[in-house]
Amino acid sequence: MTAIRNPAIKQRWEGIKKSWYKFSKNPVSLVGLFFILLVTFLAIFAPYVAPYPAHAGRVVNFPDANQPPSLKHLLGTDVCGRDVLSRVLFGFRYSLMMGTVVMSLVVLPGVILGLLAGYYRGTWVDTVIMRVTDIFLAVPPLILALAVCSVLTPSIFNAMMAVSLMWWPWYTRLVYGLASSLRNEFFIQSAEVIGASRFHILFREILPNCVSSIFTKMSLDMGWVILIGSSLSFVGLGAQPPTPDLGTMVADGAKYLPDQWWIAIFPAVGIMITVLGFNLIGDGFRDLFALEDV
Amino acid sequence: MTTLKFLGKRLVLSVFVLFGLSILIFTISRVLPGDPVRMALGSRAPQWAIDNLREQMHLDKPLYAQYYYWLSGALHGDLGQSLVTRRAVSSDIKEFFPATLELALFAGIITAVFGVVFGAISGRYANTWIDNTLRIFSYIGIVTPSFVFAILFMLLFGYILRVFPTVGRLGAEVAHPPVITGMITIDALLTGNLTAFGNTIYHLILPSVSLALGPMAQEARIARSTISDNLSKDYIAAARGFGVSERLIMFKYLLKPSLIPTVSILGLDFAGIIANAFLVELIFNWPGFSRYGINAMLNKDLNAVSAVVMVLGIVLIIVNIVVDLLVIWLDPRIRLGAERGK
Numbered sequence: 070m071t072a073i074r075n076p077a078i079k080q081r082w083e084g085i086k087k088s089w090y091k092f093s094k095n096p097v098s099l100v101g102l103f104f105i106l107l108v109t110f111l112a113i114f115a116p117y118v119a120p121y122p123a124h125a126g127r128v129v130n131f132p133d134a135n136q137p138p139s140l141k142h143l144l145g146t147d148v149c150g151r152d153v154l155s156r157v158l159f160g161f162r163y164s165l166m167m168g169t170v171v172m173s174l175v176v177l178p179g180v181i182l183g184l185l186a187g188y189y190r191g192t193w194v195d196t197v198i199m200r201v202t203d204i205f206l207a208v209p210p211l212i213l214a215l216a217v218c219s220v221l222t223p224s225i226f227n228a229m230m231a232v233s234l235m236w237w238p239w240y241t242r243l244v245y246g247l248a249s250s251l252r253n254e255f256f257i258q259s260a261e262v263i264g265a266s267r268f269h270i271l272f273r274e275i276l277p278n279c280v281s282s283i284f285t286k287m288s289l290d291m292g293w294v295i296l297i298g299s300s301l302s303f304v305g306l307g308a309q310p311p312t313p314d315l316g317t318m319v320a321d322g323a324k325y326l327p328d329q330w331w332i333a334i335f336p337a338v339g340i341m342i343t344v345l346g347f348n349l350i351g352d353g354f355r356d357l358f359a360l361e362d363v
Numbered sequence: 364m365t366t367l368k369f370l371g372k373r374l375v376l377s378v379f380v381l382f383g384l385s386i387l388i389f390t391i392s393r394v395l396p397g398d399p400v401r402m403a404l405g406s407r408a409p410q411w412a413i414d415n416l417r418e419q420m421h422l423d424k425p426l427y428a429q430y431y432y433w434l435s436g437a438l439h440g441d442l443g444q445s446l447v448t449r450r451a452v453s454s455d456i457k458e459f460f461p462a463t464l465e466l467a468l469f470a471g472i473i474t475a476v477f478g479v480v481f482g483a484i485s486g487r488y489a490n491t492w493i494d495n496t497l498r499i500f501s502y503i504g505i506v507t508p509s510f511v512f513a514i515l516f517m518l519l520f521g522y523i524l525r526v527f528p529t530v531g532r533l534g535a536e537v538a539h540p541p542v543i544t545g546m547i548t549i550d551a552l553l554t555g556n557l558t559a560f561g562n563t564i565y566h567l568i569l570p571s572v573s574l575a576l577g578p579m580a581q582e583a584r585i586a587r588s589t590i591s592d593n594l595s596k597d598y599i600a601a602a603r604g605f606g607v608s609e610r611l612i613m614f615k616y617l618l619k620p621s622l623i624p625t626v627s628i629l630g631l632d633f634a635g636i637i638a639n640a641f642l643v644e645l646i647f648n649w650p651g652f653s654r655y656g657i658n659a660m661l662n663k664d665l666n667a668v669s670a671v672v673m674v675l676g677i678v679l680i681i682v683n684i685v686v687d688l689l690v691i692w693l694d695p696r697i698r699l700g701a702e703r704g705k
Contacts (some may be wrong), residue, residue, distance in 0.1 A: 180659065337514075337515075341503075
């Protein structure tokens, strides 16, 4: 009874299996996948994996302060005597949260606007949407996010909102390019001729052809958003101490360089591993779908 | 002629974009919660002082009137007064901007030159150990935030090896050349002051390399993929068949067309460099526009923040137009296609 009856679903399943085969033949993507799974696992189970879970918060343990890496504290301790490893593991939670929240907020509006502007290319809809997009893209997202954060009370939540506010235009522009070339394809014209609704054309005909590009961009962007989030925290406009955010920890540890190098270096490595994982996977997708414009 | 037409069109669009950007940044600084006057004067300021400053900044008027005052001031070159330094924002920016421009141009040159060189080597020897090593390094370059590079370099070269200075633009022992452009390298060259020139280059290296490594890695990857793609094209095989030397193929037939995608993302790279300079200048205490901007943001100096964003918008628009012109010059398909009138 468990056999898949619907031939369409079966075909899709075959397609997924084939893609996975191609994806898994690429060692680079597999390394990326490994990093992401590792970081996600450590983030989710941080309270159980971390040797000193309490050290993620507001704890002072001065007798153990500034310990270099040892068996007791694998990555050393910071100036308050908190275990750096535990804080890095909890830091992964904030990095992944930053990426996930921003992506879930920006992709949908960005894609819908891009679809509309691309499909109605040359009309006022296109003009309005794309000119507004141009304005947002005129200045790097980091700067606009910094500007927004500077007027709000600094917190990780506000940092996520600020980055989201600045990130949707990248999806609009990507989907705009795809949709405006797809709309001249025969299958779209046929759908128009047989009287398919606009909704059907936008979301059932054009959108499925953009999914692989959107997906690839999302996995690359997870990395960039995490980088921007850590930059915001680094200057003090993102997560606030004692939140164990990786960017905040780098900024904090930088004060104690070069003597207590482990306080800043290990959180920095944490950021790098996370971003690297998403980048490698994104590249894997790009090769898999043979995309050039993402 | 058509290039001129293209330029004209771009300029008209740019004016529109800048107008939109001014509305955006005005909205951010005035509509979001938070009282700029309270921020400037502190929570213990007496009510009359607050009312005075509010009137002075036209904050007692409706929003559209505030925008009108702000925009007409900005068009006359008056970007308002810094709420922190109490000086005109425009003169602050004039003072600090050249330092950042110098840093960003230096980083941009490193990005373009080394990005293309490494990319070309990687592409030419694709899938050999040289290529693989370079690709691993380029991944590290891409995923490392430039503020981390800045901290690492400062630690390694500034404190441990002590080979590079870590603060400022010029050593205290060197006389500052007269300010002509504000960019010390150029001022020093113009006045023939080679000591100052050498010293400022020495100061530029660490911050500009920390800014350049990320975009450089990005450029190298793009150059690699275009060069290795183009290598397998028929025209290269034909050139080899005719017995054209490998060197000529590499430099004359391969490099120029392969540069097009590399050059066209330079504008994006430059934007990234200036954005990251907001953090790197803070670390190296580089007295530039970006450090001014980040300090304005940290101190909630709204006039300065709006001005910084607007100036940045103008600079990036100019950079992008220059990059587009470069691409037109490099790509005969665009150039000739436009001249033939399509």
